[in-house]
Amino acid sequence: MRRWNDRMLKIKMFISFSIVALFIVGITCIIFYYKNTSDVKNQTFSLSKIIAKQFSEMIDLYMQNIEELSLSISIDPAIQSNLFDFFKATNPIEKETIGYKLNPVLFNFSYPKSYVQSISIYTLDGHGYHYTKVVNHPRPSQVFTNEELRNFTDVLSGKPFLLKPSNEERTFGDQSEAIVSFIHKITKIPTQTIIGFVSIDIDINAFKMVLANKEANESNNAMHVLLVSDEGQVIFENWDQMTGLLHADFDTAVFKRTVPEGELQWNNKLYLYTYEKSAYTGWNTVILIPKDVILLKQKKVQDIVIIVGIITMLLIAAVSYLLSHQITLPLNNLMRKMSRVELGDFSQRMEYAGNNEIGRLSRMYNLMLDSMSRLIKEVYESKLAEKNAQLSALHAQINPHFLYNTLNIMKSISRLRGVEEVAEISESLASLFQYSMKNLHQPVSLLEEIDHINNYFKIQQHRFGNRVELQCDIPNDHLQASILKLTIQPLIENAVNHGLRRMKSGGCITIHTTKCNELLTITVTDNGEGMTDVKQAQLSKALDISNMHYHFTELTHGVGLINIHQRIQLFYGKQYGLSLFSKPGGGTKVTLVIPFLIVQQEEGGIA
CATH class of the missing domain: 3.30.450.20 (PAS domain)
Structure with missing residues (x-):
């Protein structure tokens, strides 16, 4: 012990550090031999999970972008219009001409997206219109058959989109481009009936x-x-x-x-x-x-551990000093810059160029500030866009309110100058506008709807005189019944324009209500010219069938009745709606059935 105490300090430090280093290296190698494999595997799994999650999320973002593109294509007015023209086309030449109209539209959608290889529009009968960026391949990599399109109709009824990878078998080393087809349904606006499909071929090399x-x-x-x-x-x-x-x-x-x-x-x-x-x-x-x-990485790490252990015995003191200096200097600089960021100065950036942990931390810090600045800008632009949208909405309300106020001015001037008939028309028309400007989907009382009908009929009487009259057979306890706005007035308008317009005198429209089993039945009857059996059968069938494509292609009249019928069914349920009966020369009777609910005026709701 005495001889040890008499030795020089640098020797004792050298021997002490050498023994400690040799011990640590020996123990580390033994432990590393048994456990390093498991640790490396766990680290590899952790890193792989991060990479897998990030890659999966980025692919989801790509596909969400494609879904937004497909939705934009499906609701584009030009696409909708040309598909509607396709259904009306009667010969192949007209159908092929539609392709020339669709080509520049599809080009405009695909041009900004470098990873979009081609876009195809398919009709339900298997007709396809294609646009592709590949010059030597005028058709896309995947063209779907009628059977596949029928399968798409079933699948896309329950999910928003379908992904179809290319089925091309390739030999090893073949560099031909593989694609994934993103398939989205095209629905007719506003009926949401499937009228076709859009297929977007994505070059997966973009991944x-x-x-x-x-x-x-x-x-x-x-x-x-x-x-x-x-x-x-x-x-x-x-x-x-x-x-x-x-x-x-x-x-x-x-x-x-x-x-x-x-x-x-x-x-x-x-x-x-x-x-x-x-x-x-x-x-x-x-x-x-x-x-x-x-395993190769593990062996390299083992060799490095041994070499570092030997070097540590000789340079541990110097390395400790240099390492502590290299670590604390950039960290202190980072803390100073973060203090400035805390005060709101987002221009502070780290200029550390190393590839070690400090360098990575510095780059992550810089990326974090860039992301914060970008997010702040996006939030600011979003708020600005929201304000602009609010201003646009307010501006859109100016025209109907201006017209409503102008009608009131006309009424006042007409009464001052003794033109009472013009004043009455202006007052009735102003009431019509005021009633129509409110929320169309908010139920109102039957009394409010009858008042609206009376205003409309006052205007029509100035046109027809005593040729037509309106009779209301409505019990008082029915007047507070809840009803969707503008469901009876269009029936009166149909009776005036189609049933009574040719009558010279004696025209009569009757509104009658009955209540039975918590159901309110509203009947609108006219003694006009009626309709043919064929036309009545078409309208009755259209009211019974929910396929809106049939409604708007087979009928030239009655769209207003179908509209009211759909609104009632959407709001109250499929068991409610309209029915009609008519015969030539015997007038028309339209029956409307809804649940009997009372409007609570105090709460603005329905009992």
Whole structure:
């Protein structure tokens, strides 16, 4: 002990640090031998999970963007109009001409999207219009048959879109582009009846941009990133060896396991895998890392540990000082800049250029500030857009209110100058506008609807004189019944314009109400010219059938009745609505059945 105490301090430090370093290195190597494999695997699984989740989320964003594009195409007025023209076309030339009209429309939608390869519009009978960016392929990679389109109709009735990867079998090394078809239904506005489909072919090579990483390490370079369907089809593979293959010998049993990680054999090679299933697309993002790469990395780490241990015995003091200085200096600089950011100065950026943890932290800090600045700008622009929308809405209300006020001015001037007939018309028309400007979907009392009808009829009497009259047979206890606004007045208007317009005298319209079993029955009867049996049968069938495509293509009259019928059924239920009876020369009778509900004026609701 005495001889040890007499030795020089630098020798004691050297011997002490050497012994400690040798002990630590020895223990570390032993522990590392048994546990490092598990640790590296866990780290690999953790990293793979992050990559799988991020890649899956980015693919979901791509597909959400495509869904927005498909929705824009499906509701585009030009698409709707041309499809409507297609249904009316009677010969093939007219149908092909529609394709020339659709071509510039599809070009405008696909041009800003570099990853969109082609866009196709399909009608229900299998006719297709295609636009593709590939010059030497005038038709898209996938063209669907009538049977597939019928299947799309069934599937898309219950889900918003359908994804169809290309079924092209490719040999190893083939660089032909593989695609995924995003299929969305086109519904007729406003009936929501399916009238066709839009298919957007996506070049899946665009998915590689998500994986672009200039700082990829050895594991990342050897990593396989796959998009696999539940049936085992490899939709995308970052090495382009298996992309688009139907039979890639991928074991789909891994998707049924409770733990989304483990080892698997694929293409005669052992891999560590993790996967993330997308609830949006239904695809599985699989990350495969060769196990031999992990073992090689483990051996390199072991060698580094030994070398570092030897160097540590000689330079531990100097390294401690330099390391502490290198760590604390940028951290202190980062803390100063974060204090400035806390005060609201978002221009503070780190200029540390290293590739170590401090450098990564500095870049993450800079990215965080960029994201915060961008989000603040987006929120500001969103608020500004919201204010502009509110101003536009207020501006849109000026015209009807201006017209309503002008009619009141006309009424006042007419009465001052003794033109009472013009004043009455202006007053009635002003009341009509005031009633119509309120919420169309808010129920009103039957009394309010009758007052609105009286205002309308006053105007018509100035036109027809005593040729027509209106009779109301409504008990007082029915006047507070709840009814959708503008459901009776159009029936009166139909009776005037179609039933009584040719009568020279004696025209009569009767409104009658009855109540039975909590049902309110409103009958509008006229003694006009009536309608033919064929026309009555068409209208009755249209009221019974819910297929709106039939309604608007087969009928030239009665759209207003169908409109009222639909509003009643949407608000009260399918068991309510309109029915009619008519005969030539014997007038027309329209019956409206709704539940008997009382309007609560104090609460503005329905009892």
